[in-house]
Amino acid sequence: xxxxxxxxxxxxxxxxxxxxxxxxxxxxxxxxxxxxxxxxxxxxxxxxxxxxxxxxxxxxxxxxxxxxxxxxxxxxxxxx
Numbered sequence: 890x891x892x893x894x895x896x897x898x899x900x901x902x903x904x905x906x907x908x909x910x911x912x913x914x915x916x917x918x919x920x921x922x923x924x925x926x927x928x929x930x931x932x933x934x935x936x937x938x939x940x941x942x943x944x945x946x947x948x949x950x951x952x953x954x955x956x957x958x959x960x961x962x963x964x965x966x967x968x969x
Contacts, residue, residue, distance in 0.1 A: 900961045902954050906930060907947055909954035911961060924958045926951055 899922065900911040906928045914921050927939045928947055943951050 900958060902957045904950040904954050905947070907943070907950040907954050909951075909958040911958050922962060924955065924962075926955055 896912065898910045899913050902909050908927055908929070910925045910927075912923045912925065914923060927941055928943060928951070930938055930940060932938050
């Protein structure tokens with residue numbers, strides 16, 4: 890049985906509960922990078938969950954995390 894290669898992020902920044910992650914992708918038309926933006930919270934049962942919605946204060950952190958991820962892409966010479 891062959892093992893699938895786990896897709897590891899190129900870059901990850903966490904500011905409080907907010908996280909931006911750069912993922913590298915490859916396809917028929919070449920390679921590219923995507924940035925995912927999320928926040929972590931604890932639900933009523935104490936289980937960690939992820940969301941893509943942000944309060945005003947979390948949105949400020951999300952903007953900073955996204956800015957940092959974009960800077961990493963720019964430093965590395967583009968998207969891939």
